[in-house]
Amino acid sequence: MLELTLVVSERSPMADNLCAVVNSDGMPARLVSPAEALAGWRAGDRTPDLLLVNAALNLSIVRQLAQRITRTTSRPPTVVMFAERDFRELEEHVMAGLDYIIPPFLPGLIGSRLVACHVRQVMSRTTQDIQTAANLLKYERELQIGREIQAGFLPDVLPSRSGWQLTARFQPALEVAGDFYDAFELLGGARIGLVVADVCDKGVGAAMFMALIRSLLRHTASYLDPGSQPAGDEKIDPGADAAVLVHSIATTNRYLTTNHLGQGYFATLFFGILDPTDGSLVYVNCGHNPPVMHRADGTQDLLWPTGPALGLVPESVFDLETTRLGYGDLLFIYTDGVPEAKDANGRFFTEESMLAIIRAQNSGADELLDVFERRLSAHVGFADRSDDITMLALRRQPEYRAPRGRRSAAATPPRRGRAVDGSRSARR
């Protein structure tokens, strides 16, 4: 049952006697001094499954011994203390939950006692292992639930419009993320709201603020939206989209700074409202990495912040900016996980590489994000993913000019690649 017992003690008549008794009970035993035992094990040494330790050794040394054996063999030994003369020495060991034997050390009794201690300790370790595994499983299940709930805070489908491609990618670094993107119809479908945001920090805390900020923005944006009320069809007040934008940003910032300032969470965010009929885009950039406007002629503009991050400063002022997507122009909105993706040596992907990829790509929005995914995953390799990665691309398809003399072809817009082409669901 027991293959090797080590009696750990300075040499003494009683230690010698104990060693002999264990041997006589048919279980191999050897006496080693504490110094020898701590010096470690040579290759070829058999691993002891039981340590019978003199209670004169203090508890921290006993722990060190057991740890050393566990580390080299990955199997913790059973530990039993014995008292030589002074039973008070046993006290700290017994308090720590260790088994013990006291003299007289009688053949037969000692052998069966040690076997019983060993069986008990092995069983209790097994129970602990099962408990640890169960706790881990529970924790993983909770995270899985968190991930599923968070997925519900991202849009199921993106709005689609004829002549436009809109696509997004989202890769959390951990089970739950602080990034999010959103795209939704506003003003009765006449406008499309686009959001990409990054809540600072990571993990569950960031994920909770992501859910809060996304909900506040969407809620305030759609409740102010006059188009959500059943009235006046095609007529939209000039400036209605700007009003929606200003109102939802200011309300969200006020809510965050009033209720959550002490927690130090904030979100950088880009919120744009697109008019798909003429390509105009009114936007607010709250401290977010500037989205890249890649023009059909190859030039690039960056849409710099127009105000601070949300939740950072009470009563912040957020300016509105406008731009316009012409035919063939592409808007790339991203979070810092893209330029700051790290390879195994800690090197960043960099903003330069990012801009170069956009410059080199002259096809659809989907194709661009495919290229990004491939290049980022090649860069990161086997390194731990350090940050969430979110990308959204909006492209206005190049104007289709019918070849001269073939009028019929002009009736349908071209369909290219896996473009999100919204001929099915026009405005309602």
Place this chain on the structure above:
Amino acid sequence: MGFSATLSRNGRIALITLEGELDALHADDFRNRVEQAANGGQIDQLVLDMTDLTYMSSAGMRGLVFARQKMGEDIRIVLVRASDSVEQTIRLVGFHQSVVFSDEVPG
């Protein structure tokens, strides 16, 4: 790629020296130092020496926001010798109006 934050005091100035990369892994160290500085008696200024700070992630920015909250309105937060990239991170997020940039440790 390590990080360290050490706190010292000089009269009514608390100085935290930041070194290395301040990312999500190390943000707690920074926050703990800020907390110590806040609880260590009355100060007029919190000075963050960023001479050897090579990188600051958004989690690190959160530590700075936390410091602003913890210190209250009338305590100046001075950032000394922040690198271009760190300063850019702070300006981009729009937090530059809540702190003071400086080239030398005051006092």
